[in-house]
Amino acid sequence: MSPLPRIVIVGAGFGGLTAARALDGLAVDLTVVDRRNFHLFQPLLYQVATAGLNPSDVAWPVRGILSRQKNARVLLGEVTSIDATTREVLLSDGRKLAYDWLILATGATHTYFGNDQWERHAPGLKRVDDATLIRRRLLLALERAENSGDPAEQKKLMTFAIVGAGPTGVELAGAIAELSKKVLIHDFRAINTRDVRVVLVEGADRVLLSFPPTLSAFALAELEKKGVDVMLNTRVTGCDADGLSFGDGSNLDAATVLWAAGVAASPAARWLDVPADRAGRVQVLPDLGVPGHERVFVIGDTAAIVQNGKQVPGVAPAAKQQGQHVAKTIRAALAGKKSPGPFKYRDFGNLATIGRHSAVIDFGFLRMKGLIAWWLWGIAHVYFLIGARNRSLVATQWFFNYLSYSRAARLIVGTDEDYKEIR
């Protein structure tokens, strides 16, 4: 056995990385495992998908973040299972990582509610690859419309449907409407991109369900002002290469469908063989420990924890606070001190942006909307970006995008094969 306590963190998202940083300086042997070599600032990923930002503006190499943290090492690898008896994490290449303490921060992915065949027709937005795929589909659809002489086909190619009107769906719809109705208007000759139809489909009776109804109403009005067609109370029953079908038997012809509806936790519950809630999240103890598994914690989007009768939301601040809390718990245990006890979520507010000059913020005690909310949203996001370089690059690009209504990141990156692909 290694002389130092071995801590393994799986996942370098907001939760895992915050935990790792909070363990800096401790006499432990810390390993952070992730499938990708970068940490992703997911809240701005929709801007990569809509050609406003670059992948590397919203991502940061994990090795770079932890390079000077002496007790930490970074492993590029994919976890396939956990052996709770021998206390080992198993990787797809056969390697095993023994742990004394284990933090699972493996996040969530999108779910199609049992209709996995919809995925190839309606990509979701969780990873960098998703964002570049969506960008490619958006831009290639317009290229194809420009080349097509058939008005029906052009109409279908110029219809973009987004399923789910949570923050991601609203942000995508607003950004695609701006891209087509403001940014690209001079770019094509055979089509008028102002004719692009952006349809936001939502099963509930309002957009942004996690916000107060007044802000939902404001967001709806703003979306419509930007030219987005919002379909509320609409259940999706089918999705294929032609578009969507709905519960009332009607159809929508759309060559591009994006999925922003369901979220499912990563398979951490399966790895540990512990009960999960409907979304696949591990039912953790009040201190974020896993029942029956000593010194094993689950944090972030993979953890289900109820506070004041409400589920702690799957947002970056909650994951970061949980990472901090688990690090504190481990520090206390290793120092032989009293445990900090149950995790308490501090809700600093809820933000969503609808597009240029328009956002909503719910601080609980205060609700903001419109221009000032939008500026606050922008400042907050630049502030939370890791590293001075990313901050200034994002700020620079936003500044130019703001002034010029241009989007220089509208490259269709990919191989010849990717260029041939549509849906």
Next chain:
Amino acid sequence: MSPLPRIVIVGAGFGGLTAARALDGLAVDLTVVDRRNFHLFQPLLYQVATAGLNPSDVAWPVRGILSRQKNARVLLGEVTSIDATTREVLLSDGRKLAYDWLILATGATHTYFGNDQWERHAPGLKRVDDATLIRRRLLLALERAENSGDPAEQKKLMTFAIVGAGPTGVELAGAIAELSKKVLIHDFRAINTRDVRVVLVEGADRVLLSFPPTLSAFALAELEKKGVDVMLNTRVTGCDADGLSFGDGSNLDAATVLWAAGVAASPAARWLDVPADRAGRVQVLPDLGVPGHERVFVIGDTAAIVQNGKQVPGVAPAAKQQGQHVAKTIRAALAGKKSPGPFKYRDFGNLATIGRHSAVIDFGFLRMKGLIAWWLWGIAHVYFLIGARNRSLVATQWFFNYLSYSRAARLIVGTDEDYKEIR
């Protein structure tokens, strides 16, 4: 027939795009066709490959560049052949573009001198996809070395060979040496990236053959100072997954081999069924017209033209000047004026950078090397980048890279499959 003269430009590189811009305002029906939706600033592509810059920093959407040029339209499409009798350009999707005037500016690609099977083991650097592929291989090789327990395998994974010591080979070698020996030194725990071996292989007796011998000698000394092993007079006879074999029977174990040796023109000569030189370039007339093909021009890396007994080099300034010249010729013809006559190449100098604080410039009448040449190189490249946004973004990133010796663009972008790939 369209009432306006139809001009088709194939290729949106330096030559094609300059020609298109120089035809602005003319009463013509101008079409620019390219396989990609962006113009690429190739001189900085090696920085994308070595994680210093982003793809969209060195690329710019063609539609954006020409959006306000009323007489121009942009077509995303792949040319497969030309019917010189009907005067039509044929695209892979079956479309045909009729032309009255045709400008072929289709550039060049790398060649393996008849050993095409080497390509998968030794990618070249011509396109954005090449750069992201090379970046992925470089970074994944180090990740694998970190994970490997076998010293022989680690050594092989930490050996990077570059074949060809022209400007691209020298730039790649210098940048990889800096990346491993300066930027990444704190990132790994099991390996020391200072042990990375960068080997630059050249068949001739000096590096940078297109420069005067004194600058070659300076570049060689600088490369060696940066820790690059330069092998001169060395002929590559084999290339496979294990590395390179040489004319003298020896081998080099290297998991990553990059190809910067041969350049072959695009198949424009084949399309037109006209004689080509050894590198596949069309032997053009003094005015860049194609013998036997009226109102058809070939410019840039696809054109072979000799001036003052010397081949006009395949560099960006030559392509741009040729684009200007052909546009002038067409303008004169359409206006019924006298043709400007033969193309004259004005050589403004030759630049290559070896790495931080080190470059060489040959102005003909003046030769510069070292720190001042490096600053001039940087200023010139920022200046020639299209668009204020790209200029300031590249400048910002360079500023941070310069101050911090960091490279934030070191993301391994790709799918799960890409992550599994190595060679």
